[in-house]
Amino acid sequence: MIGSLVFNSSSFAKRVFRCSSLEAVAPLFATIISRLYSNVEKVNEDVKSNTTIVNEIDTEVGTLFKRIVELETRLENQEQYSRRTSLRFHNIRVPIDPRTGKIPHPINTDIYILQVCNSKLGLNLTVNDIGRSHVIGKVKNGKSQVIVRFLSYRTRSKVYTNKKALKGDADGIFITENLTQYRTGLTQKLSDLKYNHKIFAYWTSDGRIFAKTTEKGTKKLIKNYDDITALETTTDDDNQQQEPDLSPGTTNQNSDENHNNGTY
Numbered sequence: 001m002i003g004s005l006v007f008n009s010s011s012f013a014k015r016v017f018r019c020s021s022l023e024a025v026a027p028l029f030a031t032i033i034s035r036l037y038s039n040v041e042k043v044n045e046d047v048k049s050n051t052t053i054v055n056e057i058d059t060e061v062g063t064l065f066k067r068i069v070e071l072e073t074r075l076e077n078q079e080q081y082s083r084r085t086s087l088r089f090h091n092i093r094v095p096i097d098p099r100t101g102k103i104p105h106p107i108n109t110d111i112y113i114l115q116v117c118n119s120k121l122g123l124n125l126t127v128n129d130i131g132r133s134h135v136i137g138k139v140k141n142g143k144s145q146v147i148v149r150f151l152s153y154r155t156r157s158k159v160y161t162n163k164k165a166l167k168g169d170a171d172g173i174f175i176t177e178n179l180t181q182y183r184t185g186l187t188q189k190l191s192d193l194k195y196n197h198k199i200f201a202y203w204t205s206d207g208r209i210f211a212k213t214t215e216k217g218t219k220k221l222i223k224n225y226d227d228i229t230a231l232e233t234t235t236d237d238d239n240q241q242q243e244p245d246l247s248p249g250t251t252n253q254n255s256d257e258n259h260n261n262g263t264y
Helices: 004-006 010-018 022-081 109-120 154-165 181-195 225-232 239-240
Strands: 085-092 130-140 143-150 172-178 201-205 208-210 220-221
Touching: 010 201, 010 225, 022 181, 085 109, 085 154, 109 130, 109 143, 130 201, 143 154, 143 201, 154 172, 181 225
Parallel strands: none
Antiparallel strands: 085 143, 085 172, 130 143, 201 208, 208 220
């Protein structure tokens, strides 16, 4: 900037060459330096002002981000709560059209659900206990997943509590809670940890997810992936002695605590 002011000014050059001593040039340089100093001070003030504005914006963005996280959490909790009367029945045998290899529609899945609940779980349900049921997902080896919405939470709780009767079922039928996509991802991650001996057990209850790192350890509520990361970093010699998970489809791993306690 000094070079621009000094050497690009023909009038300044002429005045310098007219001076016969350093004393004559000094006041001119002092004037230039004073002006430059004023400019620098102004720039510094602008920088400080802009820095303050940026900090205020960062604070506001941080506040808004926290608010978004809170709203997303409330929305996710509400979505899970809306599923409180639903369950998923896995490996249900369904009719297949031999020509297309697909399920013929319409199909009365209520019948298959009642057969499982009454014949295998020892319950006494009727079609009046079911609000709606339908196949979900792809068919594999003549079996599919059926999602069921019961008319009352009590009926749903009764079915889920008695699901232990399906252990060792010849068709491999098992029942899980109807979790949101986010919570399903959490249980899949926990399943991997269980298989790799990083945790002892995990299970779900009323849409909530719990896990233990050891058999006698304290159960931990899993709300997000940060909670799972905390489990992964837990070191315990007992974790290295667990058997591999032979039934990755079930959310009740080595635990009898998978039950409904009437709360959410």
